[in-house]
Amino acid sequence: GGSFQDALLEGLNPQQRQAVLYRGPALLIIAGAGSGKTSVLTRRIAGLLATREAWPSQILAITFTNKAAAEMRERVQQLVGRQQAEGMWISTFHSACVRILRREAENFGFTKSFTIYDSADSKALIKRIIKELEADTFGITVSGAMNKISKLKNELSDVESYARGANFNDPGEVMFLQIFREYTKRLQSANAFDFDDLIGQTVYLFRAFPHVAALYQRRFRHILVDEYQDTNHAQYALIQELTRPVNQGDLPLDLQGKGHLDPASLTVVGDSDQSIYAFRGADIRNIVEFERDFPNSTTILLEQNYRSTQNILDAANSVISNNFDRKDKKLFTTIGSGEKIVGFTGYSGHDEAQFVADEITKLHDSGMAYKEIAVFYRTNAQTRALEDIFIRSALPYRVLGGTKFYERAEIKDAMSYLITVANPLDPMALRRIMNVPKRGIGPATEAALQNFADNNQTTLRDAMRNAQALGLGPKVTGAITGLALILDDVQATVDVPEGVAQAKPSDILKTLLDRTGFIEALRATRDPQDEARAENVEELLSVTKEFQKNNPDGTLLDFLTEVSLVAAADDLDDTSGTVSLMTLHTAKGLEYEAVFLTGIEEDLLPHRMSAGEPGGPAEERRLFYVGITRARQRLYLSLAMTRAQFGEVNVAMPSRYLQEIPPELIDWKQSPGDATSRNGTQPRALNARRGAFGAEGSLGTGASGFNGGFGGGFTGSGSGYENAGGPSATALARAARNAAKPKTEWANKITGTVRDNGDLTLAAGDRIRHVDFGDGRVSAVTGEGTKRVAEVHFDTAGRKRLLIKVAPIEKI
Numbered sequence: 100g101g102s103f104q105d106a107l108l109e110g111l112n113p114q115q116r117q118a119v120l121y122r123g124p125a126l127l128i129i130a131g132a133g134s135g136k137t138s139v140l141t142r143r144i145a146g147l148l149a150t151r152e153a154w155p156s157q158i159l160a161i162t163f164t165n166k167a168a169a170e171m172r173e174r175v176q177q178l179v180g181r182q183q184a185e186g187m188w189i190s191t192f193h194s195a196c197v198r199i200l201r202r203e204a205e206n207f208g209f210t211k212s213f214t215i216y217d218s219a220d221s222k223a224l225i226k227r228i229i230k231e232l233e234a235d236t237f238g239i240t241v242s243g244a245m246n247k248i249s250k251l252k253n254e255l256s257d258v259e260s261y262a263r264g265a266n267f268n269d270p271g272e273v274m275f276l277q278i279f280r281e282y283t284k285r286l287q288s289a290n291a292f293d294f295d296d297l298i299g300q301t302v303y304l305f306r307a308f309p310h311v312a313a314l315y316q317r318r319f320r321h322i323l324v325d326e327y328q329d330t331n332h333a334q335y336a337l338i339q340e341l342t343r344p345v346n347q348g349d350l351p352l353d354l355q356g357k358g359h360l361d362p363a364s365l366t367v368v369g370d371s372d373q374s375i376y377a378f379r380g381a382d383i384r385n386i387v388e389f390e391r392d393f394p395n396s397t398t399i400l401l402e403q404n405y406r407s408t409q410n411i412l413d414a415a416n417s418v419i420s421n422n423f424d425r426k427d428k429k430l431f432t433t434i435g436s437g438e439k440i441v442g443f444t445g446y447s448g449h450d451e452a453q454f455v456a457d458e459i460t461k462l463h464d465s466g467m468a469y470k471e472i473a474v475f476y477r478t479n480a481q482t483r484a485l486e487d488i489f490i491r492s493a494l495p496y497r498v499l500g501g502t503k504f505y506e507r508a509e510i511k512d513a514m515s516y517l518i519t520v521a522n523p524l525d526p527m528a529l530r531r532i533m534n535v536p537k538r539g540i541g542p543a544t545e546a547a548l549q550n551f552a553d554n555n556q557t558t559l560r561d562a563m564r565n566a567q568a569l570g571l572g573p574k575v576t577g578a579i580t581g582l583a584l585i586l587d588d589v590q591a592t593v594d595v596p597e598g599v600a601q602a603k604p605s606d607i608l609k610t611l612l613d614r615t616g617f618i619e620a621l622r623a624t625r626d627p628q629d630e631a632r633a634e635n636v637e638e639l640l641s642v643t644k645e646f647q648k649n650n651p652d653g654t655l656l657d658f659l660t661e662v663s664l665v666a667a668a669d670d671l672d673d674t675s676g677t678v679s680l681m682t683l684h685t686a687k688g689l690e691y692e693a694v695f696l697t698g699i700e701e702d703l704l705p706h707r708m709s710a711g712e713p714g715g716p717a718e719e720r721r722l723f724y725v726g727i728t729r730a731r732q733r734l735y736l737s738l739a740m741t742r743a744q745f746g747e748v749n750v751a752m753p754s755r756y757l758q759e760i761p762p763e764l765i766d767w768k769q770s771p772g773d774a775t776s777r778n779g780t781q782p783r784a785l786n787a788r789r790g791a792f793g794a795e796g797s798l799g800t801g802a803s804g805f806n807g808g809f810g811g812g813f814t815g816s817g818s819g820y821e822n823a824g825g826p827s828a829t830a831l832a833r834a835a836r837n838a839a840k841p842k843t844e845w846a847n848k849i850t851g852t853v854r855d856n857g858d859l860t861l862a863a864g865d866r867i868r869h870v871d872f873g874d875g876r877v878s879a880v881t882g883e884g885t886k887r888v889a890e891v892h893f894d895t896a897g898r899k900r901l902l903i904k905v906a907p908i909e910k911i
């Protein structure tokens with residue numbers, strides 16, 4: 100009714116209203132970060148449901164991550180009620196395609212219980228093929244072949260189409276073609292799709308089987324896609340297939356003449372300044388050419404940012420304006436200028452991490468919840484220093500998309516048991532568990548089984564059932580047939596006749612673990628690592644039980660689907676009450692009160708690998724833009740003078756992007772100039788580069804003093820040092836020598852020794868000495884056992900929270 104309409108449009112600006120109320124074939128919303136694109140999509144869905152213009156089942160909304168999908172579902176439910184929102188497809192491209200393929204795979208030679216290979220599985224398979232074909236002698240690497248296949252699949256190129264364009268005079272190319280062909284063949288015979296196939300094969304399905312396409316074209320009346328700038332060609336093609344007019348003749352007889360036959364209405368939202376997946380085949384042209392693809396479309400621009408303060412927005416606008424080939428967008432906000440951006444240069448990654456931890460403690464003390472705070476970085480390797488310090492400071496945190504629970508060997512083993520039961524055709528999963536727990540089945544036996552399977556044109560699983568025929572020793576034969584029997588028994592509880600209930604995932608897993616002695620075998624080694632592994636497997640059991648609670652009718656396949664998608668994309672980790680740590684890529688679409696952007700250095704941002712790529716530095720700049728625009732109120736930019744990576748300590752240079760932020764917006768707590776005073780000697784290369792900043796007066800406060808000194812050397816040419824050649828080899832060597840010094844004195848203190856103060860008794864009032872912070876007085880001790888935390892007021896370093904067990908402290 101009217102009141103709902105009012106509620107739906109409440110607070111929206113005119114362009115946002117127009118976008119929510121638009122009814123027609125195709126709508127494009129392009130707008131900068133934080134302008135309400137995702138909010139508008141959400142309200143559009145709510146509006147369609149509330150007015151009953153659409154059933155929930157007629158809506159397909161695509162988000163970029165599972166987390167984003169969960170949030171959108173939540174918000175729609177808040178607007179229209181839980182029941183009204185049931186049956187809606189709000190998911191990632193991958194999840195939507197898995198659902199379609201589970202229903203339709205039988206049309207083209209797969210079964211609905213297909214396995215989804217994650218990138219580790221694909222890698223293992225490609226490695227095996229390369230070994231068999233001896234392709235490495237052609238200079239083909241596993242990751243090279245893997246990336247190339249992935250790229251081809253994202254462009255919807257298959258073996259045949261690749262072969263048509265291949266240069267058969269190039270032996271390397273011929274060999275690659277053979278790998279690609281073999282890989283495709285083995286996926287098919289394993290009844291498996293790799294991650295890229297999920298989308299590519301769905302497109303293929305729709306193109307090859309019009310009667311299947313017609314069902315989905317008819318079903319989905321409203322398709323909405325968030326983050327459209329990051330769609331690749333395969334995803335683009337999928338949308339194209341789903342928005343074709345429905346051909347009546349392709350529908351089953353009972354559906355013909357009923358329902359709508361117009362193409363689905365399409366809404367896409369995006370921001371070309373936030374396109375950060377070109378390296379994975381995302382094509383910015385998809386957004387640029389939308390108006391050509393959908394000639395009857397309407398375009399709406401949103402210009403008001405509702406997320407960030409003016410200072411943060413000014414920084415973001417200023418950075419992104421350095422990219423060419425973009426339409427200038429004028430984002431404004433009415434939130435006010437807010438606090439200045441805080442800058443900090445540490446001596447090392449640990450020093451930087453300590454700054455981050457200290458500032459988070461201050462924010463928390465001033466009333467900000469931990470869950471409103473996020474720390475971003477360019478590479479996963481940077482988490483180590485951060486986690487190190489966070490644990491010592493007793494800060495509750497969670498690493499998003501990085502827990503990698505499902506990548507642990509023991510979890511993959513246990514999951515492989517489930518996969519083998521679900522999909523007996525998959526030899527990869529079976530090979531993985533053949534000798535786990537150890538039962539004396541070695542590589543030679545496995546090869547004999549595979550040989551038998553190949554010669555008799557049967558599966559590896561079947562070969563195991565017939566192991567007696569192989570003439571192996573009685574013990575190993577017994578082990579093989581014993582395993583085959585367990586698998587067959589459990590399988591019988593899954594492959595049940597129509598109308599009989601399947602065994603539940605948690606019971607299936609429990610039976611498999613019990614009958615194979617999986618957990619006992621880990622416990623029997625008395626290796627503490629194995630004990631941890633046993634606990635992880637028990638955790639997996641809890642996951643299955645949790646799944647069951649949330650999905651009372653959930654089948655084994657449902658469980659495997661959920662796990663493979665969550666594990667491959669991102670996780671739905673509970674971050675209530677914790678600080679969130681994640682890569683800049685994971686941060687897309689999210690927002691936080693306070694954001695820490697760490698490692699703003701050359702070689703990290705822009706990343707070293709981007710240098711040779713066409714458009715690489717521009718894409719890295721967009722990544723920086725995405726990071727900045729996640730912040731609502733507070734933004735921190737930090738870097739370190741030296742960075743430990745890949746077992747080396749390297750001199751780090753401030754990122755070129757820092758000088759693209761107007762200097763008056765940043766309040767440097769410790770600039771590169773201050774940092775040099777700590778170790779006495781000025782690392783000359785650092786200083787020279789700072790000169791480039793200094794010439795524009797952009798970095799640091801007057802007191803930091805780096806406008807003088809060695810500066811100016813690289814400022815001569817144009818915009819500064821981007822064109823300026825760089826420091827000489829000797830200057831770099833000297834800088835590296837100097838930089839190594841604080842590393843040994845400072846970073847080693849923190850990382851070098853594992854200490855255990857578990858027995859140290861502390862009470863309020865005690866005086867202590869800390870290796871780095873000096874002397875201080877304990878004001879409180881909280882927590883228990885290994886989680887005891889001391890709050891200490893240091894005489895000079897201020898207030899800190901320390902995890903007693905690991906803090907480098909002693910009582911004085």
Ligand code: ATP
Pocket residue numbers: 110111112115130131132133134135136137138139370373404405406687688689690728
């Ligand atoms: P991004 O490009 O980062 O994905 P976005 O354009 O999708 O951003 P949203 O996340 O939808 O932006 O919105 C940003 C913030 O602004 C959210 O907190 C949202 O609730 C708020 N917001 C959006 N529109 C309005 C409005 N009209 N009035 C008040 N707040 C709004």
Ligand code: MG
Pocket residue numbers: 136137138325688
């Ligand atoms: Mg958004």
